[in-house]
Amino acid sequence: MKFIVKAGDSSDKGDARPQNEERKLAVDEEGNLSPYNPVTDMTPQEKELKVQEDIPRNLREVQRVLEERVGLNRSFDLVLREMVFGSKRVGIFYCNGFAKDTVLTDIITRLSYVDKEAVSHHTVETFMDMLIPHIQVKSYRKMSEIVGQVLMGGTALFIEGEAAAIAIDAKSYPARSTEEPDLERVVRGSRDGFVETLLINVTLVRRRLRDERFKLEIMQIGKRTKTDVCIAYINDIADADLVQSVKDKIEKVNIDGLPLGEKQLEEAIVNRGWNPYPMVRYSERPDVVSAHLLEGHVCVFVDTSPSVMILPTTFFHHVQHAEEYRQTPFIGTYLRWVRFAGIMASLFLLPLWFLMVMDPALKPAGLEFLGPQKEGTLPLLVQFLLADIGIDLMRMAAVHTPTPLATAMGLVAAILVGDIAVKTGLFINEVILYLALASIGMFATPSYELGLANRITRLVLLIAVAIFKVPGLVIGGTLWLLWLATRRSYNSPYMWPLIPFNAKSFFSILLRRPVLAGKTRLSLTKPVDGTRQPK
Structure with a gap:
């Protein structure tokens, strides 16, 4: 066994190579150095890899390599079709599910009329430049490259006696229609x-x-x-x-x-x-x-x-929706404010109501009616947690329930579970009411991921209020805002333009401005061309 080492700069004047050329030396088991031969000193693994990388000139050898490499004749969707075009035997290799049969049939029909003289010299170039009627054709000399093209959906042509293969990009992926998300x-x-x-x-x-x-x-x-x-x-x-x-x-x-x-x-x-x-x-x-x-x-x-x-x-990218820009600026601004109110309700409505129930002195004048009219069997915090988890269970059940049964599942959840839970005293009416309002705000959040994250924040604030009351809500909300302000998305502040404050950009978030009023692009992305209305 020989080990390969690299020699430094040569100072031997008799060496015809440049002094800065890096030389490789082979070290045998006895520690003797000898010049490294890239062919004879290859390891068995290196030799096998090189053999597999070279495209064989014989189709029988091509078939053997494909059987070892990709499982030809074991995977039912891999096909090697051998045909003779002119005087050349050709192996057509493709994945049955990807092949665009109408296009390949036209190509094979064209090649069937090729005479022997046309493909006797410069065969690969002749096939590519003159005989294959397709817009995307390329030749490869490595087996891994041509196999990769086939596994991506292309079709390979292996030609007897040639060390290169031709890839034809005639594929058809299974795809659904471009319907509205x-x-x-x-x-x-x-x-x-x-x-x-x-x-x-x-x-x-x-x-x-x-x-x-x-x-x-x-x-x-x-x-x-x-x-x-x-x-x-x-x-x-x-x-x-x-x-x-x-x-x-x-x-x-x-x-x-x-x-x-x-x-x-x-x-x-x-x-x-x-x-x-x-x-x-x-x-x-x-x-x-x-x-x-x-x-x-x-x-x-x-x-x-x-x-x-x-x-x-940023955070504010997740609270905007395309519908705001499909309406007039006034209506778009109104829709945006309603959505903002729903998002804030999904975060702070339950903690605020819970805080006023725990400390009735905090209720503003005229809102003394807020609060439970009767006590429930379970503590309010436990009711909130159970109801919140229950809504998540219903949401997941709706995803996994077949469409014809979704309506029946909703009736079961609303009538049997919700109504009976209130009548038996397990929950009180106000908990169901405010939790439903908060859930509507979560579902009104344009970003599904942001809605789920806000739900976790709401649960944390509820626990903080239950333990620390007013300081829990104030400190919890402040820490939440500071934590988001320290996040960065590709070196961009997550709470921009609120933190750091940018008055012009923040005004654009509060109001859906007319199209022609936006003359510059956002500074957040550091655009090269910041002008939106070119002269």
Whole structure:
């Protein structure tokens, strides 16, 4: 066995190589040094890898390598079809579920009329440049590259006697229609939404952004899944440092695969640990993604995922909805304030009512009627916790219940559980009322992830009020705000423009301004071109 070491600069004048050339030496078991031969001194593993990387010139050998490498003849969806075109025997390798049979049939029909003279010289170049009638054709000389193209949906042509193979990008992915996403519905507006196919998703955005500076850079993540990840940005708007930072973090992800798509990638690149608040915004609407790209954001598409990540993101990005921009500025502002009120109610309504019940002296004049009219069997805090967990159980049950049975499940939950629980004294009416109002505020939150995080915050505030009363609510709310203010999303303050305060941008959050009133882009993303109305 020989071990490979590297020699330093050579000072031997008889050595014809440059002095700075790095030389490799082989060390045998007895400790003797000898020049390293890259062929004879290969380890068995290195030799096997090199043999497998080279595309065999013989189709029988190609078949053997494919059987060892990808399980040809064991996996029923992998097919190697051998045919003769002219004087050349060709092996057509493809995945049966991905192959676009109509296109491949046309290609095979064209190749069937090839004469022997046409393919006798420069066979690979002739096939690519003259004989294969397709818009995406490329040759490869490594087995791993050509196999990767087939597993992505392409079709490979192995030619007898040639050390290169041709990949034809004729694939058809199973995909559903681009229907409106359930989480971001609008009354008036476009009804198309992202699907699980990457190419369809980027096409929906490019349809809205016909800018020649709109860039889509793709890379593969995952040793086994080799998931396609696309980074989208507008070149002369997005900050170059932000784009490079996102690319660097994605490239450094070392994982076997991303079967759950964008969510696993988010945890890998954002690294937010146990933080319940979302550090990125998800959207399934191409118009929302296009609007953020025009603001200088970077968007990340992940194949097999219908949601797109938007970076960087603040707390206030999660409380805006496309419906506000589909109405007039006045109505949009009204809808926004109603939504803000619902979000605040989901956070502080229950703790405030609980505090006034514990200390009736805190009730404002005229609101003396607030409070339980009768005592329940369980303490109020236990009632809140049980009812909150019960709502979560009903929400999860609604997700897993077939649609025809969802209505029946709602009746069971509302009548049998809720009504009987009040009549038996397990819960009091006020607890059900205020918890229902808080839950409506949570469901009115545009971001599903933010709504869940606010629910956790509400439970913490309830416990703090039960233990410390007024100081618990004040200190708990202050710590919550300070904790969010110290979070950062790709070096952007999470509570911007409230902390640090930016009057102009904060005014834009409170009011849905007319389109022509927004003449500049957000300073948060540090856009290269900050003008929204070019001259």
